[in-house]
Amino acid sequence: MADAPVLGRVLSAMVTPMHADGSLDLESAASLATHLVEQGHDGLVVSGTTGESPTTSAAEKEALLRAVVEAVGGQAVVVAGAGSNDTAKSIESVRAAAAAGADAVLAVTPYYNKPPQAGLVAHFLALAGASDLPVMVYDIPGRAGISIARDTYLRIAEHDRIVAVKDARADLWFASQIMTATGLAWYSGDDSLDLAHFVNGATGFVGVTSQVSPAAYRRLADAVVQGRWDDARAVHRSLHTIVDAVMHVTQGAIMAKAALAQQGRIAGATVRLPLVPADEGQLEVLRAALTTVSG
Numbered sequence: 001m002a003d004a005p006v007l008g009r010v011l012s013a014m015v016t017p018m019h020a021d022g023s024l025d026l027e028s029a030a031s032l033a034t035h036l037v038e039q040g041h042d043g044l045v046v047s048g049t050t051g052e053s054p055t056t057s058a059a060e061k062e063a064l065l066r067a068v069v070e071a072v073g074g075q076a077v078v079v080a081g082a083g084s085n086d087t088a089k090s091i092e093s094v095r096a097a098a099a100a101g102a103d104a105v106l107a108v109t110p111y112y113n114k115p116p117q118a119g120l121v122a123h124f125l126a127l128a129g130a131s132d133l134p135v136m137v138y139d140i141p142g143r144a145g146i147s148i149a150r151d152t153y154l155r156i157a158e159h160d161r162i163v164a165v166k167d168a169r170a171d172l173w174f175a176s177q178i179m180t181a182t183g184l185a186w187y188s189g190d191d192s193l194d195l196a197h198f199v200n201g202a203t204g205f206v207g208v209t210s211q212v213s214p215a216a217y218r219r220l221a222d223a224v225v226q227g228r229w230d231d232a233r234a235v236h237r238s239l240h241t242i243v244d245a246v247m248h249v250t251q252g253a254i255m256a257k258a259a260l261a262q263q264g265r266i267a268g269a270t271v272r273l274p275l276v277p278a279d280e281g282q283l284e285v286l287r288a289a290l291t292t293v294s295g
Helices: 026-038 058-072 087-100 117-128 150-156 172-182 191-199 214-225 229-238 240-247 252-263 280-290
Strands: 010-013 043-046 077-081 104-108 135-139 162-167 185-188 204-207
Touching (some): 026 058, 043 058, 043 204, 087 117, 104 162, 150 172, 191 204, 191 229, 204 214, 214 229, 240 252, 252 280
Parallel strands (some): 077 104, 104 135, 135 162, 185 204
């Protein structure tokens, strides 16, 4: 296992901090990015789903990306969410990300319109050809409504710039098969399966809870790299309560923002509709879970 993979090993899909009126809080975004890097992150994903990308404009995405690049560029890999269910708009997003200083792009499987596998191949290859940036493909059938098939992976892996996969399909056997067949760098996209993906040969993870407990997730990755599996299991088990609170109570972006606001890492927990803030019962669960966070 390489100590310094090209897209990093410990990454978070950052929330997008917002002021009470719903406008972007770029100061909090830069501060959060800096904190995560100081706590051991070697990569950040900006404007992923956790960053509320469906409800931010292209101009806002660019401003957010530039703020994060200015804060931590050169210290961590900055990956820009650039995928959508419209290939032409996704190409524009890839080019905008490259111009704004991103190190790589995250390309989600086109959602809702359910293209055939041939359409997925054409879509991902078009995005890979839109810039010189490496591409991390995001396979998340629970949101997209479709999965990326084995033959599709084999075809897109032939492109030099398609280098990695964020896996949120919860199928470790399939992941093992595709890693073996393609050599793509594999990233867990499911907080509850990070350790299992590491055991399976994954390079790293793109987490949500990892921005709430960054030091612990760095310890987890370091223990794996160094072959200290008992220590890795101990860290993994220490994260059960906070992962459940962030990921399994309501929507992850809502709870991650609420947690970061509780910690004072961002100024507020504002989200944009159709997301709604955590209610008092959800916050009570979260506050209890935060007492278990060791860093």
